[in-house]
């Protein structure tokens with residue numbers, strides 16, 4: 001630690017890093033100073049050290065599929081290349097039989113432990129569609145966790161059913177929903193949302209729906225999509241709000257920062273974003289996530305989906321402890337043309353072994369399935 005201590009002393013963020021090493025969480029203005037700092041490797045060194053103290057030389061992953069059950073959407077987010085308006089020739093909605101076939105195939109081939117269910121805001125789908133799907137999966141495949149529906153999809157179902165999001169969450173939980181993905185948060189600042197997704201739920205609504213979910217025993221992931229029109233102040237605000245909610249509910253199992261991939265999106269066409277932010281920025285965000293959330297949110301996930309396996313390997317040394325899922329069948333990021341969006345479990349296992357780490361295959365709730 002002496003080499004680290006020396007480097008910390010000569011850094012402009014030394015006071016914050018020392019505070020974190022002493023076990024104290026940085027406040028919002030200190031988070032902002034971390035974001036403004038270029039000492040990425042130093043932050044990574046400290047964050048990587050904290051991660052190894054907590055997890056050892058070990059990383060986890062989950063064998064999963066993504067069910068992008070419909071691409072029909074009325075919300076027109078500018079960062080999205082996936083959706084199609086109702087009635088479009090390229091629109092689709094999976095039937096219950098198609099869902100069953102996909103899950104069965106994935107169970108037979110990969111023994112998946114999670115189905116990540118996400119789709120567009122499709123006004124033609126009432127709550128029975130989701131209830132039938134969740135009941136079928138939990139009944140036929142009891143070892144597979146149902147991790148589904150972002151806060152904004154839950155809001156959409158509530159609008160279709162003309163009822164409250166609380167009521168929807170409770171019915172979905174009763175039918176087999178077990179946890180909620182963090183999508184739809186993007187950056188929890190409305191001036192950012194007004195530019196990138198003006199028709200989507202507000203930051204306050206995202207936080208409220210997450211709190212409602214936590215309160216009825218539905219844990220969740222929190223995400224942050226960066227690398228578009230947000231400022232560093234906005235990122236600090238996003239992290240502060242996640243911290244506040246977690247201090248209140250302890251309902252987030254993982255934090256997943258991922259960078260926006262602009263190809264084929266309206267934001268690129270409108271010149272709001274020309275290119276992705278790249279690897280250094282990713283490492284900085286992973287490191288800051290660990291520095292800021294360690295001990296509060298258990299897991300920090302590296303994003304291989306938009307950055308590839310090599311970068312995810314490095315991220316494991318900068319603060320991430322989880323590789324995420326195999327994401328068989330992913331269709332949203334695939335629409336941006338961002339590299340390979342499917343990994344088999346074996347490729348993830350090899351990637352983690354390549355950096356000399358042990359591999360823990362986990363389930364939906366981060367419980368051990370087996371060591372590899």
Ligand code: SF4
Nearest residue numbers: 073075076077080120
């Ligand atoms: S990100 Fe989701 S809500 Fe936004 S347009 Fe795409 S599918 Fe619809």
